[in-house]
Amino acid sequence: MISKEPEKVSMKFVTLVSIVSALGGLLFGFDTAVVSGAIGFMQEHFQLNQIQVGWAVSSLIIGCIVGAAFSGVLSDKxxxxxxxxTASILFIIGSIGSGLADTFSYYIIARIIGGLGIGITSTLSPLYNAEIAPAKFRGRLVALNQLAVVTGIFLTYFVNLWISNSGDAAWGVTTAWRWMFGVGTIPGVLFLVLLFFVPESPRWLIKQGRPADALPILLRIHGEDLAKKEVIDIKKSFDQESGSIRQLFKPGLRIALIVGVALAVLQQITGINAVMYYAPEIFKATGAGTNSALIQTIFVGLVNFLFTILAIWLIDKVGRKALLLVGTGSMMICLIVIGAAFQTGNTSGPWVLIFILLYVASFAISLGPVVWVIMSEIFPNRIRGKAIAIASMALWAADYVVSQSFPPMLSSIGPGITFWIFAAMSFITFIFTWRVVPETKGKTLEEIELLWTPSGSTPTHKA
Incomplete structure (x- = not known):
């Protein structure tokens, strides 16, 4: 039995460590939002066509895909x-390079370098938090990464607006967008410095045959009795696993891989980053001016921030699956209404803004944090790094497709049908969650592994 005082001390320790790790999400959020304020100025500065606009936004994601793809193997080693x-250093280089770019090609190279860092942190920050968190609080501690993401988005909207208003239109085209990217150096350096004060993942240490190094960390999290039991359980799980990628394609674990990859892709093709990347342009399409569009975009960031906090409070109380079902159902309804407003040309009132805010709120309590939590906890210890890298790579690939195709879709089939396509994807996500995704609330990572052991039943039955 653990006394109350050690429990408080351990939670303080693990929360502080998780917050530092989650700052990787702040960098993710910054890069998601910064381009939304800069893209209009860059389009004029570099004389970009619609395909190049999509490439200016999505080039970062090429780096993210590569970074995520190699993050599992490299972090295991x-x-x-x-x-x-390493990821924080790559992000700093990318931020400085993007701001100093004197040609469009130079900008693209810098964004890809920064993307390598974002791809790594998007995979490893939630993975690290899952590996260090107690089962009872794992959902909210992993979801801190998503809170950091939306905090980065929210703060960046303010920074973009402040920089945009610091000069005239000509200054915006020549200089403002450079400062927008350059400001990213600040969170990058903060993340780099704080990482030197956090411990290594205890599960990774045990995997490397260093349980003596892992035990002091687990003692600070769990107390003596639970820490020793945790070491035994983790070692046992490693003894039962091969660590080979082929293990993911065996009966049982194949379902875990399908759940991880499918949720990663569905998180993106339901349209959230299209809204986040192009929010000012969407609001301009409703008749708002540049400044008004940026202000409305701040409302998007505020709603995203507040409802992510609500999700963190709820995720270990009501569970992952319930939040996914409520959120994706609501997203579908909102996207249908938004599409109808654009399709009928009735966008002059507040309805588009209201339902975009409701859509963002629905995403923020469901697909936003919950997908990262589920991805970080459903895979076995020995292959967790590689498996999450596969799911993260799929997520970034889907993000690339959406961000690259969104401007051409708007100009060809129009915003109405585009949003209806996202609504259809939300409906598919609802059905997939209902039928396939298991509930993992309150289970240790080692207990979750048992969901996938071949026993003649599927995880759906165990949810």
Whole structure:
């Protein structure tokens, strides 16, 4: 039995460590939002066509795909902490390079370099938090990463507006967008410095045959009795696993891989990053001016922030699956209404803004944080790094397709049908969650592994 005082001390420790790790999400959020304020100025500065606009937004994601693809193998070899440090350095280089770019090609290269860092942190920050968190609080501690993402988005909207208003239109085209990207150096350096004060993942240490190094970390999290039991359970899980990618395609674990990859892709093709990347342009299409569109975009960031906090409070209380069902159902309804407003040309009133805000709120309590939580906890210990890398790579690939195709879709089939397509994807996500996704609330990572052991039943029955 653990006394109350050690429990408080341990939670303080694990929360602080998780917050530092989750700052990787802040970098993710910054890069998601910064381009939405800069793209209009860049389009004029570099004289970009619609395909190039899509490439200016989505080039970062090429780096993200590559970073996510190699994050699992590299973190398994060198450790979660070292690779997160490397990611922060890549992000800093990308931020400085994007701001100093004197040609469009130079900008693209810098964004890809920054994307490598974002791809790594998007995979490893939630993975690290899942591996260090107690089962009872794992959902909210992993979801801190998503809170950091939306905090980065929200703060960046303010920074973009402030920089945009610091000069005239000509200054915006020549200089403002450079400062928007350059400001990213600040959170990048903060993340780099703080990473030196967090421990390595105890599960990775045990995987490397270093249980003596892992035990002091687990003692600070769980107390003596539970820490020793945790070491035994983790070692046992490693003894039962091969660590090979082929293990993911065996009966049982194949369902875990399908759940992880499918949720990762569905998170993106339901349209959230299209809205986040192009929010000012969407609001301009309703008749709002540039400044008004940026202000409305701040409302999007505020709603995203507040409802992510609500999700963190709810995720370990009501569970992952319930939040996914409520959120995706609501997203579908909102997207249908938004599409209808554009299709009928009735966009002059407040309805588009209201339902975009409701859509963002629905995403923020469901697909936003919950997908990262589920991805970080459903895979076995020995192959968790590689498996999450596969799911993250799928997520970024889907993000690339959406961000690259969104401007041409708007100009060809129109915003109405585009949003209806996203609504159809939300409906598919609802059905998939209902039929396939298991509930993992309150289970240790080792207990979740048992959901996938071949026993003649599927995880749906165990949810």
């Amino acid at each position: 060198f450790g979660r902490k070292r690779l997160l440090i």
